[in-house]
Amino acid sequence: MVGSECYSNPPILNASSGVGYVTNIAGVNTYVTGSPLAILAIVLVSDVYGFKPPLLRKIADKVANHGYFVAVPDFFNGEPYNSENVSRPFDAWFKDHDPAKGIETAKPIIEALKRKGASAVGFAGFCWGARTVTDLGKAKLIQASVLLHPSFITVDDVRGVEVPIAILGAEHDSIAPPKLINQFKQVLDAKPEIDSYVKIFANVSHGWTVRYDPNDPKAVEAAGEAHTIMINWFDKHLKK
Template sequence: MSHPQCCENPPTLDPNSGSGHVEKLGGLDSYVVGSPDSKLGILLVSHVFGYETPNLRKLADKVANSGFYVVVPDFFHGDPYNPENQDRPLLVWIKDHEPDKGFEESKPVIEALKSKGITAIGAAGFCWGAKVAVELAKQELVQAVVLLHPSRVTVDDIKGVEVPISILGAEFDQVSPPELVKQFEEILASKPEVKRFVKIFPRVKHGWTVRYNPSDPSEAEAAEEAHEDMLEWLIHYVK
C-alpha cells in the first residue's frame, strides 16, 4: 500500500457530486443512490481518497440505474488520504485506516441494507476497498464481488474466496502487477465451484477506473469498459 502509484493523480473531492444523497447507514455517513424499493444492494468500497470522489459517485449512479440500491460508505470518517499533507504520508495514514477495520465496519452497513428489505448484496472494491471486498467474499457476507486494481490482496485471500469473483487489473500496476493477477486466476481455476472472471486491461495504470480524466477519451474509454465488466458481473450474480 505504500507504493506511490496509490497516491498518483489524486482526484478533486466534491461532497456535492452525484445524483444521490448522504445519509447514515450502519453508523457511517454513506453516499446512497437508487430506488429504495430495490431488493438488490451494492456496496462500493472506495480507494484511499474516499467516498467524495466524483468519478466513484458517477459510477454509483450508473449502477443504481441498473436497478440496484447503491451505498458508498465513508470508511475513513471524514479523513480520506491527503497527499498534500507531508506530515502524514500514506504509511502513517493507513495505520488509522486499515482495511481490516473497514471490513468490520462494513458488517453493520450490510445489516442496515438487509433491514431495508434488501435480499441480495454485491460488493465492488477499488484499490484499498478491494481488500475489504475480498474479506466479504471469504466470509460469504455478499453474493458476489468485483476487485478493481486491488491493493494488499494476497494469494491466500483469493484461496479463501467462496462467492463469484471478478478481478480487473491494469497492465501498468506496481501495486498488483499482472503477474500477481495471473496467479489469482490460476488459484481460482483450481476452484471450479467458484465462478470467476479475470481481466488485465492494456495500457492503463493502477487506479484507472476511478482516477481517470473524463476529458481524455482513451482514459475514459478504458474506465468505461471496466465499469461495464463490473456491472455485468453484478447483474449476473446479485439477484
C-alpha cells in the same frame, strides 16, 4: 513506504457531487443513489480518497441506473488520505486506516441494508477497498464481488473467497502487477465451483477505473469497459 500508486493522481473532492445524497447507514456517512425500493444492493468500497470524488459517485449513479440501490460508505470516518497534508504522510495515514479492518465497518452496513429489504448484496472494491471485499467474500457475507486494481491482498486471500468474484487488473501496476493477477486467476481456475472472471486491461495504470481523466476519450473508454464488466457481473449473480 506503501506503493505510491495507491495515492498518485489525486481526484477532486466534492461532497455535493452525484445525483444521490449522503445519509447515515449503521453509523457511517454514506453516499446513496438509486431507488430505495430496490431489493438488490451494491456497496462500493473506495480507494484511499474516500467517498467524495465525483468520478466515484458517477460510477455509483451508473450502477444504480441498472436497478440497484447503491451505497458508497465513508470507510475513513471523515479522514480520507490528503496528499496536500505534508504533516501526515501516507504511511502515517495508512497505519490509522488498515484495510484489514474494513470488514468490521462493512458488516453492520450489510445488516442495515438487509433490514431495509435487500435480498442480495454485492460489493466492489477499488484499490484499498479490495481487502474489505475479499474478506467479505471469504466469510460469505455477500453474494458477489468485484475487485478493481486491487491492493493489499494475497494469493491466499483470493484462494479463500467463497462467492463469485471478478478481478480487473492493469497492465501497468506495481501493486498488483499482471504476474500477481495471473496467480489470482490460477487459484480461482482451480476452484470451478466458484464462478470467477479475471481480466488484465492493456495500456492502463493502477487506479484507471476511478481516477481517470474525463477529458481523455481513451481513458474514459477503458474505465467504462471496466464499469460495464462490473455491472454485468452483478447482474449475472444477483438478478437470479
